[in-house]
Amino acid sequence: GAGVSQSPSNKVTEKGKDVELRCDPISGHTALYWYRQSLGQGLEFLIYFQGNSAPDKSGLPSDRFSAERTGGSVSTLTIQRTQQEDSAVYLCASSFAPGQTYEQYFGPGTRLTVT
């Protein structure tokens, strides 16, 4: 079946503008995660959804970042008043496994460049 999809694949925006990044998880996956990856850095956890609720928002770097998930499916990550340090690849992952592994499946990412 289809994997995790993200859009747009690339986004260039001017400093101070708002951006919205979209994630479509694998159908039936109840958990959805947002991470970001900066050059030379590991994956940094941002926020996690179980269904439509977010039990863990601890990774959001500032109140300029927010995310929502509707219908237990699509999620949108919004960054307001973007700054140059927000430039990174934003990765979405989803998981649901009946076994123990709870493996996360990643989307291709959105490369955000703030100029």
Next chain:
Amino acid sequence: GQNIDQPTEMTATEGAIVQINCTYQTSGFNGLFWYQQHAGEAPTFLSYNVLDGLEEKGRFSSFLSRSKGYSYLLLKELQMKDSASYLCAVRGGSGNTPLVFGKGTRLSVIA
């Protein structure tokens, strides 16, 4: 706190064996994952360990020692396509809780 350490870069020869180490200090432990990430692509799942010992899957094996907070990924019969970053990640809580990732080890396979 959460800390996961792995070497930044490694180089190995085609056909050889390479071992990528990962040490972790996390507030909880409920499994260790290895992911492979080719440049410009999404991470893909390689292996999962939750009990001590070795898990083998084809050319790739992963080992875990919970008492030492240590894991390694072993790649045998290296191929050029194995050139990628290898990410070590730990799940600290139960169920679908998020993973904590190391910075990754960039492996270059040379002829």
